[in-house]
Structure formats: C-alpha cells, structure tokens
Amino acid sequence: MNVLNKLGISDELADMLISEAVKKAKELGVKVSIAIVDEGGELKAFKRMDGAPILTIEIAIDKAWTAVSFGIPTHEWYNMLKDNPPLAMGFPKIPRLIIFGGGFPIVYKGQVIGGIGISGGSAEQDMEIAKNALKKLES
Amino acid sequence: MNVLNKLGISDELADMLISEAVKKAKELGVKVSIAIVDEGGELKAFKRMDGAPILTIEIAIDKAWTAVSFGIPTHEWYNMLKDNPPLAMGFPKIPRLIIFGGGFPIVYKGQVIGGIGISGGSAEQDMEIAKNALKKLES
C-alpha cells in the first residue's frame, strides 16, 4: 500500500534554529519571539526573548503557521494579492494568515518540513533573522 | 538564578488614573469607558461612565491591551502602517489590535507597567483624556 514519506523537524534542528535566531536578533539589537512549527503547522518550539512584547507571541506563531500552510514565505502573499482585488479583499481576513515578512517554510531536500516565524523587529529585521537561521540548515 | 524585575499597576494607581480620566471627560462633555490593564495585558480596573455606549467597553479594553502588547500608543500604529502596504493590509485584522488613538502604555521609571484605554469621544478627545491622566503619574 502506498504511503507518504515525510521529513520532520527534530528537537535538534528546532534548537539550532532558535539559537541562531536569538544570536542574530542580539546582533541587530532587537527583542523577538521565535516560533518553530512542524509540517502540520503544530508548535514544535518557541522562545520569547527577555523584553520582547507580548504581541509578538501570536504573530510569530502565526507567521510560522502561515509559511507551512501554503509552503511560501509570508512576505510573498502581498505580491500575490495586490493586483487581484477579490484576493486582496478576501485573503487578509483568513484567521492566522499573516501577509507580511518574517515567516518562512523550512525546506529540506525539496520538502517543506516545518516553518519558522519571527516577530518583534521590523518586517525586514524579522526576515533577516529567519533567513540567517535557515542558512545554517542549508550548510 | 537570573529573574526579571518588573513593576506593576497598583489599586491606588488604577483608581487615580480612572478618576483623572473621568474628570477630564466631564470637562470635555463626553461619556467614555476607561480601561486599565497590567503589564501582561490583563484587566486591572474598568469604568464605563453613565451614558457611554456599550461599544466603548470592548474598544477601551482592547486599546489598553494593544498599548501594552507592543509598548506604544495605539495612534502610532497608523503611521507605521500607512506607507507599507503589506503591513497596512495585514495588521488591522490582528485580533484585539486597535490602530487609532486612545490607548497608551503606562510607563514608570522607563518600564511599561500597564496600559490605559479610552473610548467614547473622538480619537483626539480619547487621547487627551488618557494623556491628562498619565500626566498626573509623571508628577
């Protein structure tokens, strides 16, 4: 019988991504929340750095969920929506869907195995922090 | 072991802020709801003045929560969003986030120790009422 083979986020990988993200956030001088979800969108690991605002909890988790939920980085949503009025009017209200930067799918051997979400800096800083953590995975 | 030192809203402080807000609202001739939350965003004290509409309950509480949740006054959100289309499209739908004036963090010795939210007047009146109450804290 045919079954699917999936790859998933391990404790080791989640720890590495979070510690890389914290390192980069400290370099940038921002206090962020970092969420790692598995390929089903369920929380695997989370850290809110000392002093990061509470609003960042929900946004970081939802960015990670959004990235996994469609397999694309959260900042790509705006480009897909902006010239299509029905989508632009309808998509932003979908619960948990975050359409600005800071959420990325975690891709390994061509498979989406999870998502990472960062919140607390500007969208650009959040993206830089996430990309820096993911770079470690590629190497 | 390392722990964080925080300051929080006392009964005395909450009472003072509400009575100052009521006094100012009466001066301006508006009927408002006033919400005080602690630094975790949880309700500490609330008053809806006689005749203030029921819609003001939720908005006042959510303004206070919003102010604490990111550590900035609610009226600053619009300026952060207006020239950034993805943020402008994405942020307003975040549950409880109020992006117009009337919510302020309560800051004491450089720490956010809570939030105040006013609803019932125009955004400008709500802001004036909140700022007037907070001025008392500074003195």
Place this chain on the structure above:
Amino acid sequence: MNVLNKLGISDELADMLISEAVKKAKELGVKVSIAIVDEGGELKAFKRMDGAPILTIEIAIDKAWTAVSFGIPTHEWYNMLKDNPPLAMGFPKIPRLIIFGGGFPIVYKGQVIGGIGISGGSAEQDMEIAKNALKKLES
C-alpha cells in the same frame, strides 16, 4: 406608543458597590475581583484587587453576567439542575454561565438593574462579599 421604563446602574452606585466589596474582602483577608454589569449584562465597572489572581477576572465578570442573564443568584443554578439530568448535563456548558456562588442580580424596586460578581475567595466568601455590598443598596 408603549415603551419600557428601565432602571439602570449609575456610576455612583457602581462605585459604592465596589468600595463596599473591597472593604469586606479586606476584612475577610481575601483578594478578589469585583465586576458590576448593567441590566443588559454589559460591563459597567470592574476592579481586581492587588494580588488577586488573573483567573478571577473572567469568573467575576461571568458571574455578574450570569446573575443578570436569568435574574437569579449564581448559586441557585445548582439546585435547579441537580435533580434534572438533562439540565444538569446541558446547562453547565453554556458559555459564560457560572453555576456556583458569588454572582447576584442587583435588584431595585423589584427590577433587575444589573449584576455583581465576586471571585477570588471561596464561594461562601464571594457570596458574603457580594451580599454585604448589596445590603448597602437596600438601606
């Protein structure tokens, strides 16, 4: 045209009830949240005493709401439910309905004009605090 004449909770009455409740809670040595709602169940005034747990916020508000929602004290629900299995199975899950002591309708000249909810002590203490505040209204 026939319209209804209603009586409602005033600022003055809400303040009196809250300060009587605080006084009694201090006498009993408990830290409670006190919620006052109007005859429509909407929040009129609220205070969480210094040190009262955050769980008491929601329970106090819901007790006040429950008291107004059917016009009876919250502790009477259990007696109405206990010998009637379908009610006992079905009522407790109704959102916001609290079936233990500490919520009372505020009755004036035979009309329910609001509700008071206390949470933080035992059910008996919460009831005593509420009843003591309401006694003041009768006098």
Place this chain on the structure above:
Amino acid sequence: MNVLNKLGISDELADMLISEAVKKAKELGVKVSIAIVDEGGELKAFKRMDGAPILTIEIAIDKAWTAVSFGIPTHEWYNMLKDNPPLAMGFPKIPRLIIFGGGFPIVYKGQVIGGIGISGGSAEQDMEIAKNALKKLES
C-alpha cells in the same frame, strides 16, 4: 505613586527548566511537551519533544496558564472540587482550566513568577517531570 514590584521569568530560567524537564522525561521514557509562561500567563518558552503527540501542545500550555491563573498546582483543583457539587459541575468547563496534574506555579522568593506545564506522560509522570525541574530552581 504606589506601584507593585514583581519578578519575572528570564530566558536563562526558562531554558534551564525546559532542559531539566527534557532530561527527566528521557529518564522516564516519555515524550512530552513543556510550556513555560510568565506571571501574566503569556507564553515564554515551549518545547515539544520528538514524537510527543500534538494534543500535548495545548494541554501543556493550558496547564502552565492554569497554574499561574490561580497560583496553585493543577492537581489541587480536583481536591477543591470533588466534595463541592456546584464547583465540580461548574469549574471544569472554564476555558483553558486544566484540573489534573502537570501544571505548577513557578515560585521565587514567595512570588508566583510564572508557570510550567507538562503533558505527554501520565499525570504522575508529568508532575514528576515538572517538580524535578522546579527543584533545580530552589537549589
């Protein structure tokens, strides 16, 4: 002006509690989720061990929240409820309130500074894992 002095969970403390919990869970041969919340009940850090079921995510977080929300371990709720029918019928439905073992307040110098919740083993195993982590804090 009177303000409250509070203590809070630091990154360092949250990391220590999670790594102690993971160590004990491995010793016991169970796969658990571990949640750490601050004194306002907001998520500070989280880990779901490899292979821990997804139901454990919400339960661990809600156990930690419950412990903070009333300042007592989650397993004490059952004893408070079991001989009091109205409470027994009414409390279990309160959203997020978990009334079985595995959630503990994190107490430091007599203050509740946060909560820890464990889910994935039996209630007894979850409690053992949490208590073992907290023992480290006392020493």
